[in-house]
Amino acid sequence: MRLKDKGYGIFLVPGFMLLLLVVFLPFSMNLYISCTKWSGVGIPQWVGIANYVRAVQDSVFWASFRNNILMIFAVTVLPTFIGLLLSVFLFDYGIPHFGQRTVSFIRGGIYLPQILPVAIAGIVWGWILNPNYGALNRILQSIGLSSFAHNWLGDPATALPSVMAIMVWFQIGYPLVIFMSALQRIDPQILEAAQIDGAGWFRRFLISVYIIRPEILVVVLTTTIYALKLFAQIYVLTRGGPGTATIVPSYFAYQNFFEKANVGYGAAVSTIMTLIIFLLTAVFIKIQMSHEGIGEY
Amino acid sequence: MKQYRTSLESLKKIAAAILVSIVLLIMLFPFYIVFINAFKTPADYAQYGPLTWPRLFSFNGIISFWQRVDFSNKLINSFAISFSVAIIGVLLSLLNAYALGLGRIKGRIVFLVLFVVANTLPHEALVYPLYYLAKLLKIYDRQIAVIIVFSVIQSAFGTYLLSSVFASFPRDILEAAEVDGCGKMKNLLYIVAPISMPTLSVLFTFFFIWTWNEFFLPLILLISNHRQTVPIAISVTQGQHNMDATMASASALLGILPCLLFFFLFQRTLTKGITAGSIK
Numbered sequence: 001m002r003l004k005d006k007g008y009g010i011f012l013v014p015g016f017m018l019l020l021l022v023v024f025l026p027f028s029m030n031l032y033i034s035c036t037k038w039s040g041v042g043i044p045q046w047v048g049i050a051n052y053v054r055a056v057q058d059s060v061f062w063a064s065f066r067n068n069i070l071m072i073f074a075v076t077v078l079p080t081f082i083g084l085l086l087s088v089f090l091f092d093y094g095i096p097h098f099g100q101r102t103v104s105f106i107r108g109g110i111y112l113p114q115i116l117p118v119a120i121a122g123i124v125w126g127w128i129l130n131p132n133y134g135a136l137n138r139i140l141q142s143i144g145l146s147s148f149a150h151n152w153l154g155d156p157a158t159a160l161p162s163v164m165a166i167m168v169w170f171q172i173g174y175p176l177v178i179f180m181s182a183l184q185r186i187d188p189q190i191l192e193a194a195q196i197d198g199a200g201w202f203r204r205f206l207i208s209v210y211i212i213r214p215e216i217l218v219v220v221l222t223t224t225i226y227a228l229k230l231f232a233q234i235y236v237l238t239r240g241g242p243g244t245a246t247i248v249p250s251y252f253a254y255q256n257f258f259e260k261a262n263v264g265y266g267a268a269v270s271t272i273m274t275l276i277i278f279l280l281t282a283v284f285i286k287i288q289m290s291h292e293g294i295g296e297y
Numbered sequence: 298m299k300q301y302r303t304s305l306e307s308l309k310k311i312a313a314a315i316l317v318s319i320v321l322l323i324m325l326f327p328f329y330i331v332f333i334n335a336f337k338t339p340a341d342y343a344q345y346g347p348l349t350w351p352r353l354f355s356f357n358g359i360i361s362f363w364q365r366v367d368f369s370n371k372l373i374n375s376f377a378i379s380f381s382v383a384i385i386g387v388l389l390s391l392l393n394a395y396a397l398g399l400g401r402i403k404g405r406i407v408f409l410v411l412f413v414v415a416n417t418l419p420h421e422a423l424v425y426p427l428y429y430l431a432k433l434l435k436i437y438d439r440q441i442a443v444i445i446v447f448s449v450i451q452s453a454f455g456t457y458l459l460s461s462v463f464a465s466f467p468r469d470i471l472e473a474a475e476v477d478g479c480g481k482m483k484n485l486l487y488i489v490a491p492i493s494m495p496t497l498s499v500l501f502t503f504f505f506i507w508t509w510n511e512f513f514l515p516l517i518l519l520i521s522n523h524r525q526t527v528p529i530a531i532s533v534t535q536g537q538h539n540m541d542a543t544m545a546s547a548s549a550l551l552g553i554l555p556c557l558l559f560f561f562l563f564q565r566t567l568t569k570g571i572t573a574g575s576i577k
Contacts, residue, residue, distance in 0.1 A: 011395045012402065015452060023453070026422075029425075029426035110320065112325065115560045126535060127545045134542075231512065232513065249421075254421070270422040271422060277419060
């Protein structure tokens with residue numbers, strides 16, 4: 001007998017009404033606003049796609065996306081790569097030689113930054129890098145390297161690399177934990193057989209990477225989207241400056257909304273962000289579908 | 298030959314241990330340095346720098362920062378908001394997933410896709426209308442606005458996760474109960490909710506911590522000092538000038554401590570659920 005499907009609809013009503021009110025109504029409003037000129041007060045004035053045209057011609061807009069690509073390098077590419085090397089190393093070499101407990105401890109230590117709100121992670125590093133009293137410059141001075149002491153976040157040349165380094169520190173634990181749990185799926189006999197066949201560590205590394213492809217895909221997608229939404233660390237550390245050295249799309253949208261009263265333009269920037277996220281997700285789903293069967297989601 | 302091999306092996310092991318220790322040292326160094334300097338006096342810091350252990354454990358930096366931002370108030374705010382969001386978010390997820398995961402109502406795939414889409418939309422594309430609507434409804438700068446918004450946003454993820462968990466739910470139990478005269482509401486309350494309690498508690502933990510860590514929307518929706526959450530209050534204070542090194546360090550420490558507490562309290566739930574939560 002099939003479960004009667006009638007009578008379940010009512011349970012969806014509150015959740016779905018709220019979803020419409022809190023997510024889809026604001027999103028539609030944002031779409032509309034993106035086609036207007038509006039300062040936030042008075043009546044929005046319809047301008048069609050003018051805001052999008054303006055974005056394409058705006059050098060600050062492009063600077064924000066250029067910085068965003070560098071951020072993807074800092075939160076996706078490097079952490080995924082380092083995470084892969086570390087997780088395979090800890091799994092393949094660490095557990096047999098150091099024991100499970102030690103490896104769990106190491107994994108926990110590397111994951112620790114991830115438990116912080118990003119804003120707090122930013123504040124920790126803002127303190128370390130502070131030009132007046134920060135720890136890093138003080139340490140450099142005390143070991144006789146005062147010529148390297150520097151206004152790390154205040155100099156356009158070092159501001160973005162500093163933020164990127166902080167993000168690598170913050171992000172590494174995430175792929176590490178995901179990959180280590182994925183590696184448990186690997187049948188040890190496969191790696192043993194490979195070793196007997198004379199495969200070196202690099203071959204075994206490649207085999208492991210091949211097997212945990214689905215998780216690598218998830219990490220790459222989620223962190224790339226995350227990179228696009230970076231806001232708190234920029235707000236806390238540099239406010240997009242000096243100049244536009246560390247501006248990112250999210251902060252640029254925020255500035256237009258709440259500092260420059262260019263609400264229409266801000267809405268257009270955030271709509272472009274949404275489009276990119278949808279595009280990335282679609283590509284991801286496509287790849288995932290074509291690999292159907294190897295994953296476990 | 299054998300001896301040569303074992304010494305090579307142990308050399309490799311030492312090298313590996315050193316490598317891992319360096320990585321761990323870099324990762325933990327910021328925590329260490331914030332911790333020790335939060336307990337120093339400004340004079341101690343000026344004289345001996347950031348690396349030495351405090352001459353004398355001083356709570357002055359922590360106490361004065363605590364008083365300056367009224368930290369007790371911020372803790373209560375953060376807790377009230379995160380706790381309410383976790384409760385309401387779990388309830389909404391359960392109701393939605395009951396209809397979509399077990400009920401198989403018409404058009405369920407479309408609804409599910411809408412929940413997933415809601416979960417991926419960047420907050421930047423919602424923020425201005427939310428700000429506008431909150432003002433219109435006279436709940437701008439009130440915590441209820443943040444609670445409503447995050448309950449719904451978190452439940453979008455919860456609905457998706459719980460619906461897929463319900464795919465393997467033993468449906469014949471419900472059918473049998475229905476034959477015995479149990480209504481849909483009773484089934485939900487007495488069968489589905491108790492059985493899915495482990496998943497619900499994982500969701501609760503995640504919603505609580507995610508909401509605690511949120512920054513962008515609370516920054517915009519809560520403008521008054523006495524309504525702000527911990528991360529917002531701490532980062533807003535950083536811009537002020539009369540902060541010295543030890544007080545700044547104390548502020549970072551106060552931001553870290555609640556999260557460390559959650560981490561140790563919920564460690565098992567968290568490690569169980571990190572892969573499930575990887576979608577975030």
